[in-house]
Each structure stands twice: as C-alpha cells, then as structure tokens.
Amino acid sequence: MLSQLGRTEDLQLSPARRLLAITGFCSDRIIVFKLRLEASAGLPKIQMTDYVQFTSPALSHPHGIVFFDEHTMAIANRTGKVSFFRIPPMGGKQKSFDLKPVHVLGGRFVNRIHSPGSLDTYKTGEGRYRLLICNNYAHVVTEAEVRLNGACSVRRHRTLLRKRLEIPDGICVSADRQWIVVSNHVPGTLFVYRNTPDLGVSSDPVAELHGMDCPHGVRFADRDRKIIVVDSADPTMCVYTCGVEGWHGIYQPNRVMQVLDEDTFQRGRYNVEEGGPKGIDIDEASGVLAMTCEHRPLTFYRLDDLLQVSG
Secondary structure (H helix, E strand, O other): OHHHOOOEEEEEEOOOOOEEEEEEOOOOEEEEEEEEEEOOOOOOEEEEEEEEEEEOOOOOOEEEEEEOOOOEEEEEEOOOOEEEEEOOOOOOOOOEEEOOOOEEEOHHHHHHOOOEEEEEEEEEEOOEEEEEEEEHHHOEEEEEEEEEEOEEEEEEEEEEEOOOOOOEEEEEEOOOOOEEEEEEOOOOEEEEEEOOOOOOOOOOOOEEEOOOOOEEEEEEEOOOOEEEEEEOOOOEEEEEEOEOOEOOEEEOOOEEEEOOOHHHHHHOOOOOOOOOOOEEEEEOOOOEEEEEEOOEEEEEEEHHHHHOOOO
C-alpha cells in the first residue's frame, strides 16, 4: 500500500494515536493505518494491523493533513481547497473507497484559500476546533473556526499571519497552546509566535530558527522546550532548544542528524529544493517519531535518540 502512494508530503497521527494517515501527493489518495504504539524499556513497540485508503474528486495534490478526532480529518490540497472527510470504517473486506467530502472550505471564502499546504488544529470547546492553514504561494497563514456537531461547518475564516512570511510550508501549535511555529520554505527560517488573542497580520515572531535550507515538517517536543524540523532540501533533521523562559530571540540548531542515506536523498533530488524528508509527527507517550518522504514513505525513530534524552 505504501508503494502505491508515490510522492508523499505529510503524515499525521490521530489524537488518540490509534490512526496514522499519509497523503499521496501525485496519486491523489489518502491511506489511513490502524496503529498501536507502546513504550518499552528498549525500542518502542509498533503494530500496524489494518488500513483503508480513499480517493475523491475533492483531492487535488493533497499536501497537509490533520485529524479533528478519530473519525474526521481535513486535507489541504495544493492545487485545490481544504476538504473535510469522514474516515471510512476499518475491519471489513473493503479497503478502498471513493469519497465525497463532508465539507469544503470554499464558497464565499474561496479568495482566502490559495495553494493550501500544511495544517494544524486544536480543540477550543465541545465540537469546536481552531484550524490553521498555510497558504503557501499566497504567503499567509489563515485560521478557521470548525464545528463538528453531527455535521461539519466553518463559521469564520480570516487571515492570521502575513508579515515576513515567504512560502509557509509547515505549522505546529505547541501542546500547551502558548506557541505557534511556522516554517518558511524559501528563506530557510522558522518563525515562532506567541499564541495570544492579539496575534495578527502585523505581528512579528518572538523567535527565529536559522540554519536550514528549506524547512518543511515541524513539531514541538519535550514539553514544548524543543522543536524538531526536517529539511526538504537536505537529508537532515534539526533540533532546537529554547531557554528557561520560552522561545525568544535567534536560534541555531542544537543538533543536526542525517535521517536519509545519500542514495535515497539523490533519488528525490529533482531540484535544489527537493530530496529530503517532508512530514513528521510524534507520540511522546510511546517515544516515537514518524517521518515520510517520496522514496521512504514511512520510517519510525526512537524519539529519545533524536532528542538525546536519557531513559
């Protein structure tokens, strides 16, 4: 099933860490695995016991993916809009589905959705979520209020971040909801913002992370004291560590690790901005980091090895 995906851009673990979804960028398909992750004294235990895959007329170069719950996800389509889907049931003989979206972020909002790439979300109330959208070639991050109350709807959608952004290609909200990190593809920097009510289009980042070529997938880790990011133009993963008072100022990576061998990297080296890893996600409870790219669609790493955390 992984070999059928072709080029991949992102993967995502569900909130309960029971599902893992990967986007097939050129094949216009999504695959969702049933997953079991367990911590252990040695290597974490990983079991993938079932899967479903789906296509849809609403999928057009699916790039970013995010789960709202164990049943509903949003897909950002680089040459389309943001489409919302109910995940097909697992456990049966049917594994492949062609789905209609339960909602598409468009209509009167269509002028504010342009080349959507990466997504992140968090719950703000019962059945309510804040969805953050990187609009890559519009160079803005927008936000939407999503409601899942039997049906799926979007109540509002507006531009959140604009100042100094250039091809925002990855986004993550910290576990404590205090920070938002955005990767800028072209200048090779990541911006960290305080997630405050007055955050807006004129806001400057409170911290900048330097030292990469084309940062892509990004995640907070170690109780939000570290940021892990992969470079789509280099076979490496970088780790940044904040100070005792949080993310402020200019940072260089504390650690740079090669996570793709040279042959795999060169196979994807179609241009100077490609070849490296793309999407990442982590489960701190089991100590696992998952990574995807076209020629290595799924790799798991022991998180402590990457962070150099004892235990």
